[in-house]
Amino acid sequence: MSDVADKQQGAKSRKGTKDADGDRRLNMIEAINDALDIMLERDPDVIIMGEDVGYFGGVFRATAHLQEKHGKTRVFDTPISECGIIGVAVGMGAYGLRPVPEIQFADYIYPGLDQLISEAARLRYRSAAEYIAPLTVRSPFGGGIFGGQTHSQSPESIFTHVAGLKTVIPSTPHDAKGLLIAAIEDNDPVIFFEPKRIYNGPFSGYYDRPVQSWAKHADSVVPEGYYRIPLGKARTVREGTQMTVLAYGTMVHVAEAVAREKNIDAEILDLRTLVPLDIKAVEKSVEKTGKCMIVHEATRTSGFGAELSALVQERCFYHLEAPIERVTGFDTPYPHSLEWAYFPGPIRIGEAMDKLLEG
Structure with a gap:
């Protein structure tokens, strides 16, 4: 390799x-x-x-x-x-x-x-x-x-x-x-x-x-020398009002690119740490937008998106204006030649954003 x-x-x-x-x-x-x-x-x-x-x-x-x-x-x-x-x-x-x-x-x-x-x-x-x-x-x-x-x-x-x-x-x-x-x-x-x-x-x-x-x-831009970012603090990649997108790693960039290309006013939250999770930042964003989408590359069943969905449902239920959307990898072994079909890409993420807007 x-x-x-x-x-x-x-x-x-x-x-x-x-x-x-x-x-x-x-x-x-x-x-x-x-x-x-x-x-x-x-x-x-x-x-x-x-x-x-x-x-x-x-x-x-x-x-x-x-x-x-x-x-x-x-x-x-x-x-x-x-x-x-x-x-x-x-x-x-x-x-x-x-x-x-x-x-x-x-x-x-x-x-x-x-x-x-x-x-x-x-x-x-x-x-x-x-x-x-x-x-x-x-x-x-x-x-x-x-x-x-x-x-x-x-x-x-x-x-x-x-x-x-x-x-x-x-x-x-x-x-x-x-x-x-x-x-x-x-x-x-x-x-x-x-x-x-x-x-x-x-x-x-x-x-x-x-x-x-x-x-x-x-x-x-990475400063010289020592600095640290506390664990458990999410980062707002872009502010928005139409929906909240929760993502981490590669999916942060894919979701941001889709929102920009489709001219959707999505607030994108980079979780950065899954445990400890910055649940306060998640709550604040979802309460603001009223809609939530979760994106990750891992398989759907029992993926971390399921936990995020449950937390948002428990804590932000009365603020939600539509069902929570999840865009994930498929429940299959990771394919070799079909990697790009497995990977949550702009088409699937864009369709989920459209569905949320219509909800």
Whole structure:
């Protein structure tokens, strides 16, 4: 998969470019690399580990040059054993370190579920806070490289169901850096999913249109040095009055592109963290617009959109003017050649927006 990743993502080892105004612009891979670099410098307890993260710099190059700069005891390769990677990280966290294990693709995280669910998520409670598990599990997730069933899944709802785990999904380089720093500093285990389809640029969802570059996007301006974005705070991408669109990761950009193209005054809320969820921001927006649509790439049944729909129904029932709409992936294994049909795109999202407006 490394050859595919190189061609599709084109990650660079440089730390961005400066625009005419002197602002530093990074793509998401560079922003993640920057956050890891800063935390390795700031905190001697931060450790990066995983398959190919050391000399090779990661399959998507998110850890490029970090071993060279910080040494083999701080950034190191592991055997191909996800249960071993996460299990060792739990022990490191209990010992006092802050490990940042990388699972090469989210699809490979399942062998480590027992360590995450039975150990990491419960350690603070089981030990009456004597021990904690401050690990941040990074992993690329979702479609984007025609990886099919074993390189394209979106398993976020599995982790949002587990008490004790936090789940973070950024949608911009600026947020990726700030959220990752906050996740590493958090004393609880965090699942940090990186939408690989937008590693190199925001994406409108059209197969026949090239991926845009982050170079001119407002949220690609990433300040030098340390900053953090608190977990549990949603971001209003655009304000509107006709409907609220709840999304995260890649779907933020697709929904925004559809609303702009169809000239719909939609308020788009980027959740950023699913757990903890900024439910107050969700309530405020839905009460304002009276209509709600939820978009995510994962399969529909038991997807996180179902939880969002229930919460909105419970908390905003008397403000709703139409049934809640969900646009999601299909309840099928992720297809290889039909990835673009599976992916919630402009046509399905546009139809749902039209239906909401008519409701």
